[in-house]
Amino acid sequence: MIFDALDFDAHEVLHFGHDAATGLKTIIAIHSTHLGPAAGGCRWWTYASDAEAVTDALRLSRGMSYKNAMAGLPMGGGKGVILKFDAAPKTESLLEAFGRTVDSLGGRYVTAEDVGMSDADMTVIARQTRHVSGLPSAAGAAGGNPGPSTAEGIFVGMRAAIAHALGKRDFAGVRVAIQGLGSVGGALAEKLAVAGAVLTLADIDDARARAYAARLGGTAVPVSQIATTDADVFSPNALGAGLDAETIDGLRVAVVAGAANNQLATPTDGARLHARGILYAPDYVINAGGIINVAAEYLGQGDAASVARAIARIEGRLADIFAVAKAENLPTDAVADSMARKLIGR
Numbered sequence: 248m249i250f251d252a253l254d255f256d257a258h259e260v261l262h263f264g265h266d267a268a269t270g271l272k273t274i275i276a277i278h279s280t281h282l283g284p285a286a287g288g289c290r291w292w293t294y295a296s297d298a299e300a301v302t303d304a305l306r307l308s309r310g311m312s313y314k315n316a317m318a319g320l321p322m323g324g325g326k327g328v329i330l331k332f333d334a335a336p337k338t339e340s341l342l343e344a345f346g347r348t349v350d351s352l353g354g355r356y357v358t359a360e361d362v363g364m365s366d367a368d369m370t371v372i373a374r375q376t377r378h379v380s381g382l383p384s385a386a387g388a389a390g391g392n393p394g395p396s397t398a399e400g401i402f403v404g405m406r407a408a409i410a411h412a413l414g415k416r417d418f419a420g421v422r423v424a425i426q427g428l429g430s431v432g433g434a435l436a437e438k439l440a441v442a443g444a445v446l447t448l449a450d451i452d453d454a455r456a457r458a459y460a461a462r463l464g465g466t467a468v469p470v471s472q473i474a475t476t477d478a479d480v481f482s483p484n485a486l487g488a489g490l491d492a493e494t495i496d497g498l499r500v501a502v503v504a505g506a507a508n509n510q511l512a513t514p515t516d517g518a519r520l521h522a523r524g525i526l527y528a529p530d531y532v533i534n535a536g537g538i539i540n541v542a543a544e545y546l547g548q549g550d551a552a553s554v555a556r557a558i559a560r561i562e563g564r565l566a567d568i569f570a571v572a573k574a575e576n577l578p579t580d581a582v583a584d585s586m587a588r589k590l591i592g593r
């Protein structure tokens with residue numbers, strides 16, 4: 248069954264870990280180590296079923312292979328998920344048990360934070376394994392919480408998208424609807440506000456959206472309205488798989504550019520966006536800022552300044568993808584996927 252599943256996509260390893268003492272249930276998917284150790288964060292999340300957790304790990308891990316390859320990193324792609332449920336609270340013991348699971352893979356998988364995990368959690372995991380990144384970093388060094396680096400990548404990538412789709416060189420007066428104001432979405436909103444964008448903001452935590460709107464001068468709307476907001480850009484920064492036939496039909500923007508992983512619900516949704524004339528910034532290309540930062544930390548290469556230069560290159564990389572997609576009249580995700588597959592030898 249699993250080997251034939253669409254999302255299995257020739258993964259090298261699908262590892263199930265369980266720790267009876269803490270209740271830890273974790274799934275680590277390693278898609279490819281062709282370019283180096285499989286790097287990708289770990290998500291702590293509530294899943295409706297174990298099968299849903301497996302699918303999430305598989306899809307996220309393939310995304311990391313593509314992301315790391317397209318970011319020019321000597322890293323493969325993998326991802327961890329920890330199942331969140333009442334009987335297994337995120338204690339230090341549980342995180343240590345996860346660290347031992349990561350360590351048992353001998354460096355084939357390198358973890359970092361994703362949704363639900365923090366740099367403080369990585370410090371606890373690091374007691375049990377050295378194959379961890381995203382640890383708190385000293386000023387000027389690479390590493391630390393990847394959220395701000397990811398937000399910087401989204402900002403420059405969105406700039407490439409508005410240049411291509413709208414002929415705009417900067418964000419002055421550009422209307423951006425942001426879904427999710429967490430570590431990435433919040434930092435992105437701040438940057439866009441400074442750059443003169445007009446913001447519409449939504450978060451399942453309404454008070455959070457209102458506080459951001461009051462501070463940055465935007466408008467807060469209910470979560471149910473953000474994807475149909477009349478704007479120039481829709482920026483998904485909550486969870487993945489938000490772009491399906493229904494949401495795509497309802498979009499009233501020229502560009503989709505945000506950090507959420509696996510934004511396209513099915514492989515045909517990229518073509519759906521293309522057919523509607525909406526420019527889609529492939530998620531794993533635009534959201535690579537965080538992994539560029541934590542990979543530099545793990546590999547011990549570079550400082551904050553060289554990481555910033557690498558993140559800035561996301562703008563040109565997306566401009567290239569948009570140009571090829573336009574020249575060949577192809578969906579942008581199809582162009583990026585074929586570039587990425589070539590890089591990982593698939």
Ligand code: NAD
Binds near residue numbers: 392538
């Ligand atoms: P986060 O947990 O800090 O923030 C997510 C925010 O989205 C929270 O404020 C939450 O309340 C809100 N939210 C959840 N569901 C929502 C919904 N339906 N509508 C509106 N808001 C909703 O997570 P993050 O680190 O900011 O990551 C955001 C997304 O970007 C995730 O999909 C993550 O996988 C992806 N991503 C993050 C990074 C990173 O460096 N943190 C890197 C690459 C990709």
